[in-house]
Amino acid sequence: MSSLPPALRPWAESLALFPEELAVHLGPFVARLSAAMGTLRPRGETEGGEPQGYDGITRRGSFDRLLVSEWLWALEAPDELVRRAAYGELSFLKPAFRQPQGARRIVVLLDAGPDQLGNPRIAHLALLIVMARRAQAAGASFAWGVLQASPERGTYSEVTPSVLLTWLAARDVEPPAAERLAAWHAALSLGDAPEETWLVGSARLARLPGAQSMSRIEVTEVLVPEERKLTVDVRPASRPVRSIVLDLPPPDDSIRLLRDPFQSRVAKPVSMAGRPKASSFHFSADGFRLVMFHSDGGVSAMAIPDSVSSTAPRPRRMKLQPGHLMLAAGWRSNGGLLALMERADRYVLHGTLKSQPPRADASERRPVTERWTPGHASERPAAHSGLGRLFSWRDRDGESVLLLTRTGELFLVYLVKAEHKVELMALDNSVTAMARIHGKLVYVRSGPSVPVGTGLRGLYPVSPNPPNVCKPVYIAPSEGPPSPARTTLHVVGPDASTSTVLEARGGEAFFGHAVGVKVPGDSGLLAMSHGPRVWRLFLEGSVQDIMVPPGFFVVGVGCWHGAPGQAGLVVLGPDERTLSWFGAKEHHVLTRASAPVVHAETSHATSLLGLLTQTGEMVLLDLRDGQVRYRATAEGS
Incomplete structure (x- = not known):
């Protein structure tokens, strides 16, 4: 923990449970929550206990504990002794007492319901560290548990990696109930011994019967765009409320804290x-x-x-039928495994494509082949070149399936209903990468020049359109002059498509x-x-x-x-x-x-x-x- 800032080094022992990169983020939570909680007041000598010698000097006490040096005033200056006694200037030995073990207790019950799932549990994690350290410093016992859990399972007395992993897995879809709080109250005999009882959760806890006499810590996530913060209100039963605002760690570190902060799971x-x-x-x-x-x-x-x-x-499997040759496979955008196979001289597409629901303008709906424009590629995909990838594409006119081969050729896979067979239409070649990003098909083309206007409908700019805006027309290869070789990024959207030259x-x-x-x-x-x-x-x-x-x-x-x-x-x-x-x-x-x-x-x-x-x-x-x-x-x- 040498990388911890100086302000967090007093907590180095407690934060040593976590990797250093997470301890740096969790440390400010622990330090600020500890300051808001304050220390547990030590028991005074009037609270009794077994005598255990003396512990320092005090200005108050009985004369049988008066310092020997003070008795010299009685011999040398009796009036000065009376004056010092009247003004409280005499010195007495301060007795020490050994407190019985378990005489004091700190109990913490944490809400694991829907109100506290996610980022608020990071504050819960820091509070457990603070409470454990607080109890240890005051010589008190420490017990904590999940409010939604059954009291029969018992409580935890330590904050260790194994215990914290169990707590992180304790999530509940139900908010805390009054019956559960009453069960905990009876099981732990809350209120019988000198103790502190804390409820940690949302403001909902204040409405539970019996919660008014307990101390509470309310954790709320700030719902403001672009802000990642938590508001924590510390509400002791007998002291004023203290509120602090905590900045959450980066998203990735927050996920690690909530899933497995110790990187112990494999x-x-x-x-x-x-x-x-x-x-x-x-x-x-x-x-x-x-x-x-x-x-x-x-x-x-x-x-x-x-x-x-x-x-x-368990994976969803599709076996190869006898006499078939696997060409490509993929996963449909709205669920389902797709597989393209070849049998003799025909193609077979396994996987049902969902049809577009009827619309008022159904008469204007175009066949799938009219939504795409033929381009330059082989007439048939080469099976020996390797297994390809299928992309499911859905627009306002229906669903299409695209095949990208290992050699960079792009085909449209469509069903000819009249003939009950699957056909391929060449769209483009020299495609080096393809993905679906933000609901659009995006691919990179890098290779020999292609006549302007060929390929996917609307991919290449055609004058007089503005730059990077496509016109949905097709120009035959012989009609378009060849363009120079270049690398282009193509974005195919439901309404429009763009083409950008990459440097x-x-x-x-x-x-x-x-x-x-x-x-x-x-x-x-x-x-x-x-x-x-x-x-x-x-x-x-x-x-x-x-x-x-x-x-x-x-x-x-x-x-x-x-x-x-x-x-x-x-x-x-x-x-x-x-x-x-x-x-x-x-x-x-x-x-x-x-x-x-x-x-x-x-x-x-x-x-x-x-x-x-x-x-x-x-x-x-x-x-x-x-x-x-x-x-x-x-x-x-």
Whole structure:
């Protein structure tokens, strides 16, 4: 705890439970709450107890405890002795008493209901540290518990990592009830012994019968845009109210304090024994699913656990039918696994597309093929080039499915109802990255020139439209002059589409999730190759170049908690096992895989890094705190 500010060093022992980066944020809470609470008044000598010698000198007392030096006045100046006694100037020995253990008690009951879920529990965490230290300093016993819990479970007397983790998991959907408070009052015999009883929660606690005689601490989150603050009102039963305002830690640190401040939890490995080994994977368009391709040709989609303590859900699997060849898979925007397969000379789309509900202007609804414009790509996707990704796209006219192959070709997948068959329409090529951001499809195109007006409808500016505004028309390749080779960012929205030229030489590109970094609203965090071993990050109003050492391969872009306020590249080392984060000024090792990595990528919607090894081990690493959120192995070890 050497990095703690001087004002927090008296609390170093209590804050040593937490990592230093969290202790720095929690320390101001503890210091300010301790000042607002004050110290527990020590028991005076009139309160009795077993005598235990003397403890200092006092101006009051009986003459059998008068100092020997004071008796000299009786021999040398009796009148001075009388005067000193009258004015209280005599000195007496002060007796000391040993207080019986448990004679004083501090009881704290915390509200774990809906009023206090989230950020207010950070103040609860700091209050537990303050109360434990307060009781220890006064020689009092300490008991605390959750108000919604049953008193039969007992109370806690310590503030340790294991106990705090149990408390963090104690959440209730019901507000505190009068019956529960009465049960605690009877179980703990509140009010019988010299003690302090504190209720910690919202102002709702004051309305509970029996709460008026208890001390209360009311915690309220300030509901003001762009402000992250808590208001804490300390209401002792016999003293004036003290109010303080506390600034909350950054969002990522707040999440760590509320989920696992000690980084002691690890994801329990999931055994994949007896199941087909995963051969590749990708994150779904919304970022909340993991789509995995298996060695037997099947595909599965799994909801990603939201924390290391969450149970890993069972994946939804789709087996490969005999005679079929898997081409691509994805997750629909409103739920459901999609898989595109090829059988003989026809395509098969597994997954039901929801039709658009009837509208008053249904006669104006366009067929799916008229909402997109043919472009330059192969007539058929190459199955040998690798498994592709399916994107579900929904606009006012209905739902569409887009196929992005590993070679960068973009196709429209649509159903010809009259012939009951699935067809593909080529839209574009040289697509290096694609994602759905803020409800829009965003992709980067970098490759040979394409005639103006081709590709997705409205992607390329056509005069006389204003710059970056698209006109929904199609110009045949022979009618449009070729444009020079360039790298462009395309944003396809429900109402309009835009195309922006990027200042990069082109090549590979990755979309990532930004935390604490300002990025353009349309594209989010974007990284693109800008020459040999040079990558360019596109931030809001600026670009940032990052050098990649020889032998390192970029697999994604994102933000790492070890370098707050910075964006960087996620790279795979020459040993094919070590994954690192490279920023403009520093780099950090993220993790080292147990076997060579065959595929790794970052999510554009969440701060996750996924990696797959040769042995079939699948790992999801949370870049916000460095914890493994999910791990699946062939042996389950």
